[in-house]
Amino acid sequence: MTRKPPAEDPGDARLRVGPPKEYAAGVPAVTSSLRHAGEQMGVRRSLLTLLRVNQKEGFDCPGCAWPEPDHRHRAEFCENGAKAVAEEATVRRVTPDFFAEHTLEDLLPRSDYWLGQQGRLTHPMYRPAGADRYRPISWDDAFALIARELAALDHPDQAAFYTSGRASNEAAFLYQLFVRGFGTNNLPDCSNMCHESSGSALVETIGIGKGSVSLEDLHEADLILVVGQNPGTNHPRMLSALEEAKRRGARVIAVNPLPEAGLLRFKNPQKPSGVIGGGTQLADRFLQIRLGGDQALFQAFNRLLLEAEDDDPGIVLDTSFITAHTHGFEEFAEQARKTSWADVLEATGLSETEIRDAFRDVLAAEKTVVCWAMGLTQHRHSVPTIRDVVNFLLLRGNIGRPGAGLCPVRGHSNVQGDRTMGIYEKPSEDFLDALGAEFGFAPPRHHGHDAVETIRAMRDGDVKVFVGLGGNFVAAAPDTEVTEQALRNCRLTVQISTKLNRSHVVTGEEALILPCLGRTEADLRPSGPQSVTVEDSMGMVHLSRGRLAPASGHLLSEVAIICGMARAALGAREPRVPWDDFAADYDRVRDRIARVIPGFEGFNDRVRRPGGFALPHPPRDERRFTTATGRANFTANPVEFPRVPEGRLLLQTLRSHDQYNTTIYGLDDRYRGIHQGRRVLFVHRDDLAARGLADGDLVDIVSEYEDGVERRAPRFRTVAFPTPRGCCAAYFPETNVLVPLDSTAETSNTPTSKSIVVRLEPCAGV
Ligand SMILES: Nc1nc2c(c(=O)[nH]1)N[C@H]1C(S)=C(S)[C@@H](COP(=O)(O)OP(=O)(O)OC[C@H]3O[C@@H](n4cnc5c(=O)[nH]c(N)nc54)[C@H](O)[C@@H]3O)O[C@H]1N2
Ligand SMILES: Nc1nc2c(c(=O)[nH]1)N[C@H]1C(S)=C(S)[C@@H](COP(=O)(O)OP(=O)(O)OC[C@H]3O[C@@H](n4cnc5c(=O)[nH]c(N)nc54)[C@H](O)[C@@H]3O)O[C@H]1N2
Ligand SMILES: [Mo]
DSSP, X not given: OBOOOOTTXXXXXXXXXXXXXXXXXXXXXXXXXXXXXXXXXXXXXXXXXXXXXXXXXXXXXXXXXXXXXXXXXXXXXXXXXXXXXXXXHOSOEEOHHHHHHOXXXXXXXXXXXXXXXXXXXXXXXXXXXXXXXXXXXXXXXXHHHHHHHHHTSSSGGXXXXXXXXXXXXXXXXXXXXXXXXXXXXXXXXXXXXXXXXXXXXXXXXXXXXXXXXXXXXXXXXXXXXEESOXXXXXXXXXXXXHHHHHXXXXXXXXXXXXXXXXXXXXXXXXXXXXXXXXXXXXXSEEEOOOTTOHHHHHHHHHHHHHHHHHHSTXXXXXXXXXXXXXXXXXXXXXXXXXXXXXXXXXHHOOXXXXXXXXXXHHHHOSSEEEEEOHHHXXXXXXXXXXXXXXXXXXXXXXXXXXXXXXXXXXOBTTHHHHHHTTOOSSOOHHHHHHHHHHHTSOOOXXXXXXXXXXXXXXXXXXXXEEEEESSOHHHHSSSHXXXXXXXXXXXXXXXXXXXXXXXXXXXXXXXXXEXXXXXXXXXXXXXEEOOEEEEOTTSEEEEEOOOBOOSOTTOBOHHHHHHHHHHHHHTTSSSOOOHHHHHHOHHHHHHHHHHHSTTOXXXXXXXXXXXXXXXXXXXXXXXXXXXXXXXXXXXOOXXXXXXXOTTOEEEEEEXXXXXXXXXXXXXXXXXXXXXXXXXXXXXXXXXXXXXXXXXXXXXXXXXXXXXXXXXXXXXXXXXXOOOXXXXXXXXXXXXXXXXXXXXXXXXXXXXXXXXXXXXXXXOTTO
């Protein structure tokens, strides 16, 4: 299976490669964000919009899920938040004229960048079966069409309802209510491809799938490990928190195969010293680990902690915490003591001295936080890896006290909230009981499909209708060729979207585009202007209200679209839900959320308090663990790490500085020295040499998997880069064609986007 590079990819010819940067943010970040905003929005609109990002009266940044500090700066946004806002508030438009001019065949070879640059969708559009292009459709006809196709299915499980993590709490709650009212739990979401491994490991071990720290905890920590995360690009406001922690004396250890600029040095553009001076050195220590070596590293730390306790009984471990609050210590300790240094050194590629030196920081810290993101969650052994992170923190009671804890750093701005609202293919019995009681119906009990299972079901003809609430499923999902064919097998695909993307171009027999309002826009409903709510990465819930005039007079809010679909599809059937009332006034939705979901009591009142409110988190708040044992669970996990056959490399697929997942803002990756192109492969110079290659050569990347299928991504320019030997990196979504559908993490079923075995083939004739 091969995927051609897009015909008009403007990057290919102009690609320039320079040295990687040694610091993040600073003046270039300010100029980059203003230039980008100005291009998309014009100067006046840019200033009006950017000053409202993350303010108490403003809208929640549609960028990442990093929380807002209590004392907000006048400009509480970062370079990449500004780009996310500009992308949505752009003045460019994709109108019915655009669709009249462009056939689907014409749009198919375009790059994700080109598609996104066309602007905001303005009208509901319909592609009838067999037609070569979309044409306008009324909202009522669109809803009636969806209702008809859903009614024609043999079983509700033949439809799947995807959610990306930008949907508000209100939209998410109504969406899952509609879907369960219709009769299925087929609610795959972007989390399945993202932090699902974190959720799986944390629910088992601490009883709740969310991180246990607040922003204040981060500020107060003595030691912060930033593992498998690139905050300089993906969570730039986290750099301010690290800077604050450092100011108070914390040490920071970065664990990453790549020397990411944001981890090394940070120039805070919101402080004079950041604009003029040398900035803050963030990481005191950089452990340049091999891909997938983290479990072995934490096992080594755990063994060293146990040995240190043997030497100094009663000093190292928090035995009273272990006795009072945990389960399974003995079994875990027996296994941890057997950790083999040979395995650890092979898995991590680090020296024993490096690990023992880092361990001195671990031992010296009374309060430790571990932060992580996709570098830990997208491997085959991600769940056991995160379990060993939990073991590490439990040993010294680093959960449920100030300055310490678990910090999975979420991606999409409301991905955590969507799960809280019930977007989950494996809902708990308690949740279904409460939902059924509130709305007087019997929700389906059997579990539904996650993202990977949905693709298989569409491929095999078992799912025939696909609805996407936001996101870009075709481009975000693994195994592009398989996923595209799966979508094409559907009777109907429906995308609720703000911007044009690949999922509008690769469709089922019939297809609908339902254009919606974004976060930045005023949402006027019959009862007045509406706000929605979101939950950040640290469990804080707050209001978000857009002010800009909508991109088109034909847009509906996500809530209104869901209510329209639900009313048409469910009609007079149970559950009897007042969809029109909900669409008219979102307070009515919040009243119901308050009655169904624990922690939301008095929702409408509490969320109107400045700054919102914190959701309960039993381990953090009271060291209570609602696991099967009623305690925090130590676990004994055999060590695992990727073993790469001779002559092959391990590929991680990651984000450039100028993209938001499948949305490509621009063609630069400034911190890594890449300009005007995306088809690059970062490889160690010696790995290139060993293959008779040199920096700048063009190669095909070929993925080898046990299913025997060869997946090929052609024509990547090699870039000699300081990554560990045997490991390489390239951007997604271009490399998603290489990720085998069946290669997923144990337990969480997340695609292994950070460990794909590949070989390089020089391109012929160049
Ligand atoms: N501007 C911007 N912001 C974003 C996003 C975006 O695309 N653009 N996406 C959002 C979303 S949905 C998410 S989930 C987050 C993603 O945030 P990140 O997880 O930071 O995103 P990635 O680019 O996937 O980076 C993974 C990092 O982990 C490292 N890594 C890879 N494999 C390993 C490993 O095996 N071990 C270790 N220790 N490190 C490893 C990589 O070198 C890289 O630094 O960001 C969110 N914020
Ligand atoms: N190979 C590889 N694949 C990956 C990853 C990886 O690291 N490597 N990362 C994975 C991760 S962490 C994630 S989270 C997924 C992301 O997967 P998705 O969430 O599905 O993808 P996005 O690119 O974030 O979706 C962008 C689209 O969302 C729509 N949109 C934007 N804002 C709004 C809004 O307010 N409302 C609505 N209705 N639509 C909106 C726009 O039309 C835009 O084109 O990708 C995953 N895929
Ligand atoms: Mo994500």
